[in-house]
Amino acid sequence: MAGQPKTMVRTLKPSLAYRIRKSLARDWDLYLLLLPGVVWFLMFAYKPMAGLRMAFYDYNIFRGFEGSTFVGLANFKEFISGPDFVRTVKNTFMIALWQILICFPAPIILAIAVTEMKNKFVSKLTQTATFLPHFISVVVVCGLVVNFLSPGTGIVNLVLKKFGHEPIYFMVMPEYFRGVYTAMTLWQDAGFNAIVYIAALVGIDPQLYEAAIVDGAGKWKRIVHVTIPGILPTVVTMFILNIGKMVKVGYEAILLLYKPTTYATADVIATYAYRVGIGNRDYGLATAVGLFEAVIALIMVVGANKLSKRITESTIW
Amino acid sequence: MKNDGQHLIQGRGERIFNIAMVFIGLAISAVVLYPLYYTVIASISKPLYVENGSVLFVPKGVTLESYRQAASKPGIWVAYANTIFYTVVGVLVNMFFTATMAYSLSKPRLRFRKFLTLFAVFTMWFSAGLIPLYMTFRDFGLLNTRTAIIFGFAMNTYNLIILKSFFEQVPESLEEAAFMDGASNLRIFATIYLPLSKPALATVGMFYAVNRWNSYFWAMNLIRDDDKMPLQVLLKKLIVDRVANETEAAIITHESMSSPTTVIYAIIVLAIIPMMVAYPFVQKYFKTGLTIGAVKG
Numbered sequence: 001m002a003g004q005p006k007t008m009v010r011t012l013k014p015s016l017a018y019r020i021r022k023s024l025a026r027d028w029d030l031y032l033l034l035l036p037g038v039v040w041f042l043m044f045a046y047k048p049m050a051g052l053r054m055a056f057y058d059y060n061i062f063r064g065f066e067g068s069t070f071v072g073l074a075n076f077k078e079f080i081s082g083p084d085f086v087r088t089v090k091n092t093f094m095i096a097l098w099q100i101l102i103c104f105p106a107p108i109i110l111a112i113a114v115t116e117m118k119n120k121f122v123s124k125l126t127q128t129a130t131f132l133p134h135f136i137s138v139v140v141v142c143g144l145v146v147n148f149l150s151p152g153t154g155i156v157n158l159v160l161k162k163f164g165h166e167p168i169y170f171m172v173m174p175e176y177f178r179g180v181y182t183a184m185t186l187w188q189d190a191g192f193n194a195i196v197y198i199a200a201l202v203g204i205d206p207q208l209y210e211a212a213i214v215d216g217a218g219k220w221k222r223i224v225h226v227t228i229p230g231i232l233p234t235v236v237t238m239f240i241l242n243i244g245k246m247v248k249v250g251y252e253a254i255l256l257l258y259k260p261t262t263y264a265t266a267d268v269i270a271t272y273a274y275r276v277g278i279g280n281r282d283y284g285l286a287t288a289v290g291l292f293e294a295v296i297a298l299i300m301v302v303g304a305n306k307l308s309k310r311i312t313e314s315t316i317w
Numbered sequence: 318m319k320n321d322g323q324h325l326i327q328g329r330g331e332r333i334f335n336i337a338m339v340f341i342g343l344a345i346s347a348v349v350l351y352p353l354y355y356t357v358i359a360s361i362s363k364p365l366y367v368e369n370g371s372v373l374f375v376p377k378g379v380t381l382e383s384y385r386q387a388a389s390k391p392g393i394w395v396a397y398a399n400t401i402f403y404t405v406v407g408v409l410v411n412m413f414f415t416a417t418m419a420y421s422l423s424k425p426r427l428r429f430r431k432f433l434t435l436f437a438v439f440t441m442w443f444s445a446g447l448i449p450l451y452m453t454f455r456d457f458g459l460l461n462t463r464t465a466i467i468f469g470f471a472m473n474t475y476n477l478i479i480l481k482s483f484f485e486q487v488p489e490s491l492e493e494a495a496f497m498d499g500a501s502n503l504r505i506f507a508t509i510y511l512p513l514s515k516p517a518l519a520t521v522g523m524f525y526a527v528n529r530w531n532s533y534f535w536a537m538n539l540i541r542d543d544d545k546m547p548l549q550v551l552l553k554k555l556i557v558d559r560v561a562n563e564t565e566a567a568i569i570t571h572e573s574m575s576s577p578t579t580v581i582y583a584i585i586v587l588a589i590i591p592m593m594v595a596y597p598f599v600q601k602y603f604k605t606g607l608t609i610g611a612v613k614g
Contacts, residue, residue, distance in 0.1 A: 029502040037418025045440040051449030122342035129346035137531035143556030153578040158370030277448040290446025
């Protein structure tokens with residue numbers, strides 16, 4: 001166990017096999033530490049990937065792959081030519097679009113607002129208050145939404161009634177779904193997502209602001225010319241990190257909120273896969289739908305990263 | 318904060334801006350906190366006032382009857398205990414799997430380090446999806462078991478990367494000195510790195526705990542028995558899936574001390590109390606964790 005085999009390896013350049021053996025001899029327990037994690041990834045992340053084969057079978061859960069018929073791309077064809085394809089793809093992208101247009105910029109604006117608040121107490125209060133909803137579970141948040149919007153006893157309709165308005169059946173009318181869902185995620189995550197931007201804003205060199213003031217820049221000009229360029233790399237990074245998730249949209253929440261009457265606007269690819277798989281037990285089709293979605297998400301992430309490489313210099317890899 | 322420099326001359330416009338920001342901050346906070354505030358006041362008010370809309374800012378006809386009803390919902394305490402079990406044991410398992418692998422991956426001398434990191438990170442960008450994961454649990458015979466919940470979600474790649482970058486920041490000299498004294502990797506990990514990384518471990522542990530406490534989706538699909546059910550799955554039945562008519566049909570009189578609606582609000586309060594109590598600590602650690610994650614990202 002000599003102190004520094006690293007230098008020795010570099011000067012002698014022995015064979016790869018030798019270096020691996022040497023590394024194992026010194027660091028066998030370092031590899032041992034790796035073991036539980038690697039086994040976990042194999043069992044619960046890569047083993048399911050092998051299960052993606054189901055997408056190409058008319059999969060029968062009791063007979064396994066041997067007893068199920070290989071159907072090639074039939075499941076994909078069934079999904080793409082079926083009546084649910086256009087609806088679910090459109091809804092997925094519409095909900096993602098609302099997220100990009102409203103829920104993505106909101107935390108940036110919130111972060112700028114919070115750092116511009118000279119009153120320390122108000123700044124702190126705003127951060128604490130907006131951060132809080134993130135820690136409430138998706139079930140409770142959806143419970144709040146459903147109960148607040150209930151036509152008979154929900155606070156929203158009670159207030160509407162006070163103004164002489166008829167109660168609105170928010171949760172059964174498709175035209176309200178995207179608005180409700182967007183407002184809900186905005187409430188829950190804006191403060192949480194602002195943290196990263198607040199950290200980036202605090203890191204901007206104060207001299208830049210002082211120079212801008214000397215040049216006679218007002219508040220607004222300083223925000224546009226110093227603050228925004230200062231956090232742009234963070235914005236790009238967060239955008240790429242989020243874009244893959246956006247395709248996945250919050251199906252756990254949508255599953256709790258949607259109803260057959262709101263499928264027209266609420267049913268996304270993931271919820272459809274869930275209904276087909278867990279509900280109808282059509283495992284082949286459900287896997288194919290899930291795979292379709294996962295591939296689109298992957299393309300979006302890679303694409304966004306390529307794009308950001310071209311526009312700015314920052315990438316996530 | 319940043320432009321408090323001496324060169325700053327506060328003009329009138331600047332002062333108006335600052336005052337406006339105070340009001341904006343207060344308005345945002347009020348709007349964000351109101352749903353939770355309303356839930357609390359509705360849960361302690363008489364249902365008649367809640368359901369005719371006269372409880373808006375202050376509770377009316379204060380009573381704890383709704384809480385008595387909520388606390389006697391069948392299965393609620395078993396579910397509560399299960400959630401505590403899944404959270405405590407689950408986080409310990411999470412920390413074991415995450416810390417060991419993160420430590421190993423943080424060492425530049427580890428062979429195939431790049432490949433192994435990619436092996437983990439790839440799962441962030443591409444996952445097999447619902448049905449294949451469900452089938453995996455089925456193949457391993459883990460349906461309807463606590464083991465599925467505890468071990469099936471033992472790792473989160475994002476947390477792995479955070480912890481790995483924490484470990485990378487520990488100065489190498491400490492490790493080398495211990496190597497000279499003949500300490501093994503396991504020993505160095507346990508006696509030098511773990512104690513040094515307490516804040517990082519607390520941060521990641523907190524991430525996991527919040528996640529464990531709040532998750533419902535896989536428990537709903539994997540667990541069938543009521544005695545293994547976590548709180549969130551029961552909550553789904555009690556506060557989301559409730560039949561709308563049930564509430565509407567309830568006859569509320571002056572004498573009613575609770576109604577399905579006020580009981581729901583009481584259940585919600587009971588469910589979020591632990592999180593609210595822990596919030597100050599959670600908030601502190603989450604901020605550090607997120608900031609470091611961002612720097613790394």
